[in-house]
Structures are given as structure tokens and as C-alpha cells.
Amino acid sequence: MQVAHAVGxxxxxxxxxxxxxxxxxxATRGLSVALVEKRDFAAGTSSRSSKLIHGGLRYLERLDLGLVREALHERRLLVEKLAPHMVHPTPFLLPLQHGLRDRLYMGSGLLLYDTLAGRRPAMPRHRHLSHAACLRAVPSLRDDALTGGIRYHDAQVDDARFSVMLARTAMDEGAVCAPAVDVVGFLHEGDRVAGVRARDLEAGDEFEVRARTVVNATGVWTTHMERLAGVESPLVVRPSKGVHVVVPKARIDSEYALIVPTEKSVLFVLPWGDQWIIGTTDTDWQFGLDHPSATRTDIQYLLDHVNAVLADPLTFDDIIAVYVGLRPLLGGGEDETAKVSREHAVRRSAPGLVSxxxxxxxxxxxxARDAIDAAVADLAFTVDATRTADTPLLGAVGAAGAEERLRSHPAAALLGPGHLRHLVRRYGALATTVLDLVAAEPHLAAPLPGAERYVSAEAAYAALxxxxxxx
Ligand SMILES: Cc1cc2nc3c(=O)[nH]c(=O)nc-3n(C[C@H](O)[C@H](O)[C@H](O)COP(=O)(O)OP(=O)(O)OC[C@H]3O[C@@H](n4cnc5c(N)ncnc54)[C@H](O)[C@@H]3O)c2cc1C
Incomplete structure (x- = not known):
């Protein structure tokens, strides 16, 4: 395995x-880098989120202003520069339930949200809507569930696709990234961590990967990983379960995504191709980390809250999929998980090991920047500062106008309706490589059976x- 020889x-x-x-x-700082992932890239929490690139409207209520400002800055960077092909602005409706009081309270919150987004916003500012305007835009809302509403914008991303593109961009910059490699132990030199013992889950063999410094970025597995490294008081990560359900697009008639305040947090109803994603829950999870699961109570909670605003209630029979993720929360003691801060921590847990x-x-x-800043402190030479704010992901450069340009590609005429746009919104300028596969083997233009929004060539592209x- 290539990664075994990439002592870095x-x-x-x-x-x-x-x-x-x-x-x-x-990699963009000029360091030699290897990455190992025990399953596929993004197989953990990073494919099971609400898929929002957002400041987090609900964190305003807790006055986490620093976190919201930081996240809104990242949102802008992603939408405008780093990944405009994958991060797409989306209009949201916040239905108001209590007339003037709600309008003043929520309106001030959204004014602050827009202000924190900066003077040159990457997306339209919020707008107050009347009761009639809300029902025109979202005919599925129950007439008496709202007195009016506010429209604002955030952004959506295909979280799994984005992470894969990040890995590919890292590889393009020289990193060696290997899926299906499970870290089963750590190597030590004196009191230093000097690498890992890993198992190739395809071939079944074990090997060593040596490195000057190891970054533990294992999300909810962080504590387990630190124990494996022999850290005496490991960083405590508290897994919090979040469940989403998916229903067909036809079940909700709406021009906008919805954000519905709940007693604990908020519920999102998010457009996702020919479906809606509805979520999420936020409860402690104490079982195995690899396969979290939803209970009937979780799903009932989601249905109850979405049905509180819908004219035609959803039932269990409307649900076509359920997915579950675990948030890697830090601390919070006895607090409900929904109240635990979403800030991150970077810790040098042992010489040569940063979590x-x-x-x-x-x-x-x-x-990522903070983790690498901490990791390079262990190196015996000077390292450049982060460059990722100026490093667009693969496919970003040339993505604007790619749909127009690719209409004249010989394979474009073979695709189904909407598929060219779909490819450009997932691969940006690299959609041309997917089309080249279709040109070489025209049967790859067919929609993927069971997931017709996708083109068969995407499966070949993923493997190649x-x-x-x-x-
Ligand atoms: C329900 C839910 C909704 C969310 N919605 C949003 C949202 O809309 N917007 C937002 O900004 N954030 C959201 N989040 C938070 C966000 O998804 C997470 O913070 C983020 O995905 C965590 O990424 P990570 O890389 O730290 O962890 P992970 O994605 O879990 O990655 C850790 C990886 O480590 C690997 N690993 C573990 N052990 C080993 C080992 N021994 N060897 C090799 N590899 C190993 C795992 O397989 C995994 O792939 C949400 C989270 C949840 C749960």
C-alpha cells in the first residue's frame, strides 16, 4: 500500500x-502528508449532516456571536471562491407564529445575522413576508400555523461529495489519501507518537505508517483513538445523535426551505433534488459509533414537528429513507446535547499527536488550519502559514459558465433532462471528465437505477x- 511508504x-x-x-x-503548506480512513471518505458524520453551510441562526439566541460570524465568513468564502460549484445559496422561510412579538424578535435576529455576514453579502438579505405571501410561496403550509414569515438565505452542500473533493484536492497537492485503512495501534519512540499501525481492510494485512506528527481527526472516535495512543486523560467527545427523514418532493409544495423553531432547537425542511430532507433530532448516544440508528420515537418527533405547520400531515408511509449521524460534541456535562456549544478544540495530547x-x-x-498549526509546532523546521483561504477546490476554477460550455460536448445530447446541470453542480469544471466517459461508453448516460437523479457514469467516475x- 502506497501510504505505508509515505513516511512524512x-x-x-x-x-x-x-x-x-x-x-x-x-499539503498546501508544502508538507508531505498521508491520510488514512477506515471506511470511505465521509463515511462517518460528514455524510449524515443537514448539509447546510450556515452561520447557524439558532446559535444567535445563545449569543454565540463569534461562532456565527466565523461561520458566516466561511460560508461566504465557500460560496464565492473555494467551492461555488458545490455550495449553493438556498432561500429559507421562517414562519412566524405570534404576530408582532415574533416579527420583532426574529426580525432583529435576522438583521443581526445579515450584519454579521458583512457589508458585501454573498447572498440576498432577509425580507419580511405577509401571511398571504408566505402561503403563495409555500402552499403546503397550514393557514393557521403562521401569522406571516421572514425569508432569508443560507447555503446547501452535498456533504459527502464535498469531502471527497477535498480529499482529491489534497491529493492534487501531493497528499496520499487511502480509504479502507483502519488505524489499530500507535508507534512510539520514547514518549513521542511516531506513527500508527494500520490494517488494510481490503488485503487484510497490517503495516506501519511513520510520520513526524499525527493528527487525530476521527470525530466521535477521537476519545477511542487517544486511548489507543495511550493518552492518560483523553479528550472527551460526546456523541449526539441526529436523525433525518426523506420524503418525496411531491408531498410538500414549497418554493423555499423551511426552518421551524422547536422547544429544543429548530427543524429544517430542505429541498434535495426530487426529495425533501426533514431533520433533525439532538439526543445523547451511548451505543456503538459505527452504525447509529433511529427509533420510532425519533421519527415521531420529526413528524409531529413538521406536521405542526403542514396542511396535509406526513405519515410514516411517506418516508422513503432515514439517515442518522453522530455530532462530535465537546463537554457540556449534564446539559442537553442541543445546548452544548459547537466550537472546536485542538489539543496536543502527546508529543507527536494532535487531536x-x-x-x-x-x-x-x-x-483544519488550527490542527495543522498545532501539529507543525512539533516539526524541527519552519512551516508556511495556512493557504486554504486561497485554494479553490478541484472543479471550482472554470465552473461558472461550465454548463453553457458543456452543452456542445458530444455526450451532452445523450444525457437525460437536468443531468448536465446536476453534473456541473457536483463536479464543476470536472464535469467534462464525466462526459468524456459517456462519450466513450454511451450506455453510461443512463440514469442510475434506483437513484435516477444520478448518471451511471458517476459510478464509473468514482471508481476511476x-x-x-x-x-
Ligand atoms: C445530524 C447532524 C446534522 C448536522 N448538520 C450540520 C449542518 O447542517 N451544517 C454544519 O456545518 N454542520 C453540521 N453538522 C456537524 C458536522 O456534520 C460535523 O461537525 C462534521 O461532519 C464532523 O466531521 P469530522 O471529519 O470531524 O468527523 P467524521 O466525518 O465523523 O470523520 C471522522 C472519520 O474518522 C474515521 N475513523 C474513525 N476511526 C478510525 C480509525 N481507527 N482509522 C481510520 N479512520 C478512522 C471515521 O470512519 C470517519 O470517517 C451536523 C452533524 C449531525 C450529526
Whole structure:
């Protein structure tokens, strides 16, 4: 395995958004980098989020202004420069339930949200809507569930795709990133961590990967990983379960995503191709970390809260999929998980070992930067500062106008309606490589059976260019 020979400056453990971001951060500083992920890239929490790149409106209520400002800054960077092909502005409706009082309170919150986003906003500012205007835009709302509403914008991302593109960008910058490699132990030289023992889950053999410094970016597995490294008081990460359900697009008639305040937090109803994603819950999880599962109570909670605003209530029969993720929360003691801060922590847990955990998908770049800043303190030479704010992800350069340009590609005419746009919104300028596959083998233009929004060529592309080992 290539990674076994890549003795380098930095070894990242974990191929979620944080680990892939750390690999990219280190590689763009000129360091030699390897990353190992025990399953597929983004197989952990980074494919099971609400898929929002957002400041986090609900954190305003807790006056986490620093966190919101930071996240809004990242949102802007992603939408405008780093990944405009994958991070897309989306309009949201916040229905108001209590007339003037709500309008003043929520309106002030959104004014602050827009202000924190900066003077040159990346997306439209909020707008107050009347009761009639809300029902025109969202005919599925129950007439008496709102007195009016406020429209604002945040952004959506395909979280799994984004993490894969991050890993690919890191590889493009020289990193060696390997999925299906499980870290099963740590190597020590004196009191220093000097690398890991890893198992190739495909071939079954074990090997060593040596590195000057190891970054533990394993999300909810952080504590386990630190114990494996022999850290006496490991960083405590508290897994909090979040459940989403998916229903067909036809079940809710709406121009906007919805954000519905709940007694604990908020509920999102998010457009996702020909479906809606509805979520999420926020409860402690004390069982195995690899396969969290939803209970009937979780799903009933989601249905009850969404049905509180819908004219035609959803039932269990409407649900076509359920997915569950675990938030890697830091501390919080006895507090409800919904109240625990979403800030991140970076800790030098032992000489040669840095752990990074907590945070949000939106702020992955800052987590990655802070982790590599801490890791390079262990190196015996000077290292450049982070460059990721100026490093667009693969596919970003040339993405604007790619749809127009690619209409004349010989394979474009073979695609189904909407598929060219779909490819450009996932691969940006690299959509041309997917089209080349279709041109060579026209049967790859067919929609993927069971997931017709996707093109068959994407499966071939994942195997050929994105380290997918099994389809
Ligand atoms: C329900 C839910 C909704 C969310 N919604 C949002 C949102 O809308 N916006 C937002 O900004 N944030 C959101 N978040 C938070 C965000 O998803 C997470 O903060 C982020 O994905 C964490 O990424 P990570 O890379 O730290 O962890 P992970 O993605 O879990 O990555 C850790 C990786 O380490 C790997 N690993 C573990 N052990 C080993 C080992 N021994 N060897 C090798 N690899 C190993 C795992 O397989 C995993 O892939 C949400 C979270 C949840 C749960």
C-alpha cells in the first residue's frame, strides 16, 4: 500500500471533512502528508449532516456571536471562491407564529445575522413576508400555523461529495489519501507518537505508517483513538445523535426551505433534488459509533414537528429513507446535547499527536488550519502559514459558465433532462471528465437505477478517479 511508504511530515487519521481539510491544509503548506480512513471518505458524520453551510441562526439566541460570524465568513468564502460549484445559496422561510412579538424578535435576529455576514453579502438579505405571501410561496403550509414569515438565505452542500473533493484536492497537492485503512495501534519512540499501525481492510494485512506528527481527526472516535495512543486523560467527545427523514418532493409544495423553531432547537425542511430532507433530532448516544440508528420515537418527533405547520400531515408511509449521524460534541456535562456549544478544540495530547474535534461542517477549514498549526509546532523546521483561504477546490476554477460550455460536448445530447446541470453542480469544471466517459461508453448516460437523479457514469467516475473501492 502506497501510504505505508509515505513516511512524512504529517499523518492524518480520519477522512471526514476535518481530516480531508487537514490533509489539504498541510499539503498546501508544502508538507508531505498521508491520510488514512477506515471506511470511505465521509463515511462517518460528514455524510449524515443537514448539509447546510450556515452561520447557524439558532446559535444567535445563545449569543454565540463569534461562532456565527466565523461561520458566516466561511460560508461566504465557500460560496464565492473555494467551492461555488458545490455550495449553493438556498432561500429559507421562517414562519412566524405570534404576530408582532415574533416579527420583532426574529426580525432583529435576522438583521443581526445579515450584519454579521458583512457589508458585501454573498447572498440576498432577509425580507419580511405577509401571511398571504408566505402561503403563495409555500402552499403546503397550514393557514393557521403562521401569522406571516421572514425569508432569508443560507447555503446547501452535498456533504459527502464535498469531502471527497477535498480529499482529491489534497491529493492534487501531493497528499496520499487511502480509504479502507483502519488505524489499530500507535508507534512510539520514547514518549513521542511516531506513527500508527494500520490494517488494510481490503488485503487484510497490517503495516506501519511513520510520520513526524499525527493528527487525530476521527470525530466521535477521537476519545477511542487517544486511548489507543495511550493518552492518560483523553479528550472527551460526546456523541449526539441526529436523525433525518426523506420524503418525496411531491408531498410538500414549497418554493423555499423551511426552518421551524422547536422547544429544543429548530427543524429544517430542505429541498434535495426530487426529495425533501426533514431533520433533525439532538439526543445523547451511548451505543456503538459505527452504525447509529433511529427509533420510532425519533421519527415521531420529526413528524409531529413538521406536521405542526403542514396542511396535509406526513405519515410514516411517506418516508422513503432515514439517515442518522453522530455530532462530535465537546463537554457540556449534564446539559442537553442541543445546548452544548459547537466550537472546536485542538489539543496536543502527546508529543507527536494532535487531536481536533467538535465544530461544524461549515467551519472545517478553520479546524483544519488550527490542527495543522498545532501539529507543525512539533516539526524541527519552519512551516508556511495556512493557504486554504486561497485554494479553490478541484472543479471550482472554470465552473461558472461550465454548463453553457458543456452543452456542445458530444455526450451532452445523450444525457437525460437536468443531468448536465446536476453534473456541473457536483463536479464543476470536472464535469467534462464525466462526459468524456459517456462519450466513450454511451450506455453510461443512463440514469442510475434506483437513484435516477444520478448518471451511471458517476459510478464509473468514482471508481476511476475518486478512490471508490466498492460501488
Ligand atoms: C445530524 C447532524 C446534522 C448536522 N448538520 C450540520 C449542518 O447542517 N451544517 C454544519 O456545518 N454542520 C453540521 N453538522 C456537524 C458536522 O456534520 C460535523 O461537525 C462534521 O461532519 C464532523 O466531521 P469530522 O471529519 O470531524 O468527523 P467524521 O466525518 O465523523 O470523520 C471522522 C472519520 O474518522 C474515521 N475513523 C474513525 N476511526 C478510525 C480509525 N481507527 N482509522 C481510520 N479512520 C478512522 C471515521 O470512519 C470517519 O470517517 C451536523 C452533524 C449531525 C450529526
Amino acid at each position: 511530515d504529517v499523518l492524518v487519521v480520519g477522512g471526514g471533512v476535518t481530516g480531508c481539510g487537514a490533509a489539504l491544509d498541510a 481536533v474535534a467538535g465544530g461544524k461542517y461549515t467551519t472545517y477549514r478553520l479546524m 478517479h475518486e478512490s471508490a473501492l466498492h460501488i
